[in-house]
Amino acid sequence: MSDHAANAPSSSAPKSRTVSPDDPVPGVAHVVLVMSGKGGVGKSTTATNLALALSRSGYRTGLLDADIYGPSIPTMLGVTGRPVSTDGKTIEPLERFGLKMMSIGFLLEDPKAAVIWRGPMLTGALQQFLKDVAWGELDFLVLDLPPGTGDVALSLSQRLGVSGAVMVTTPQPVATDDVYKAVSMCRKVNIPILGIVENMSWFVDSAGVKHELFGKGGGQAVADFSEAPLLAQIPIDQSVREWGDKGTPVVQAAPDGEVGKAFMKLAEEVVTAVNAKADAGGDAGPVIDRSGGGGGRRRLPVSK
Ligand SMILES: Nc1ncnc2c1ncn2[C@@H]1O[C@H](COP(=O)(O)OP(=O)(O)OP(=O)(O)O)[C@@H](O)[C@H]1O
Numbered sequence: 001m002s003d004h005a006a007n008a009p010s011s012s013a014p015k016s017r018t019v020s021p022d023d024p025v026p027g028v029a030h031v032v033l034v035m036s037g038k039g040g041v042g043k044s045t046t047a048t049n050l051a052l053a054l055s056r057s058g059y060r061t062g063l064l065d066a067d068i069y070g071p072s073i074p075t076m077l078g079v080t081g082r083p084v085s086t087d088g089k090t091i092e093p094l095e096r097f098g099l100k101m102m103s104i105g106f107l108l109e110d111p112k113a114a115v116i117w118r119g120p121m122l123t124g125a126l127q128q129f130l131k132d133v134a135w136g137e138l139d140f141l142v143l144d145l146p147p148g149t150g151d152v153a154l155s156l157s158q159r160l161g162v163s164g165a166v167m168v169t170t171p172q173p174v175a176t177d178d179v180y181k182a183v184s185m186c187r188k189v190n191i192p193i194l195g196i197v198e199n200m201s202w203f204v205d206s207a208g209v210k211h212e213l214f215g216k217g218g219g220q221a222v223a224d225f226s227e228a229p230l231l232a233q234i235p236i237d238q239s240v241r242e243w244g245d246k247g248t249p250v251v252q253a254a255p256d257g258e259v260g261k262a263f264m265k266l267a268e269e270v271v272t273a274v275n276a277k278a279d280a281g282g283d284a285g286p287v288i289d290r291s292g293g294g295g296g297r298r299r300l301p302v303s304k
């Protein structure tokens, strides 16, 4: 209790993320999965900008690209180097914009080669990989998961105390149908849903007219189904893709733009959700704050 922030209510002792003896990342306070049952909805964009927004907000943050089928985070972060090992045992994460980063794609000799690892091989490799990376002490480790039904999340959750999942969807039913399956799977394995991100919610044209290209209401519908909050609605904005391709995520390139602000707000909401889960006696990990010193076992001053 000694390192609680002064504003932490004395009645709520900080919960610890369940760290089993073989937990691969014992120095990490919160593990947040960014996932969706659906491909191409913006998981990697969300994971990258969320991680960077957390880092810009003062949290020690790492980002793991766990998508061996299509690792995209090195491109989105403009990382060209390969990780190195200084002691022959652990791999040093790469760093960009103050964010620690690692991609399972670095394991591939040829990133353009087809990968035929099947589920169990992938999750085995992922767990080993998580363990081998010298993440050090982090407040947040954000995992960008591959698309699919969630077998990766499922087996990860058996070894790794996961704080919760951020579910990404787009507004239209053809996307939300798949996301419901991912939510149900998380329920089965007790991964809390921290909340929903609705991406590509609308597009504002040069005349300032808002177009809901993919319809509306999908994010809220998934939130209702999940009994979790709709954390953010991210508009379609050409700059998101352009900055992603250039290797400077939009939250870094234009933090004060509409999308940049939306991702900064998302980070705030994720911290609030993690604190709420901890308050509710869940497994979401310790409550934390960013006031410096003492690591990640304190409470964030949550803005109301
Ligand atoms: N809000 C947005 N506005 C404009 N472009 C976007 C937005 N969100 C994502 N994109 C673009 O859409 C494409 C797909 O996004 P992303 O790679 O993040 O999706 P994904 O869910 O990770 O895909 P996959 O299932 O293949 O892993 C990327 O080119 C990205 O830059």
Ligand SMILES: [Mg+2]
Binding pocket: 043, 044, 045, 067, 070, 072, 144
């Ligand atoms: Mg992706």
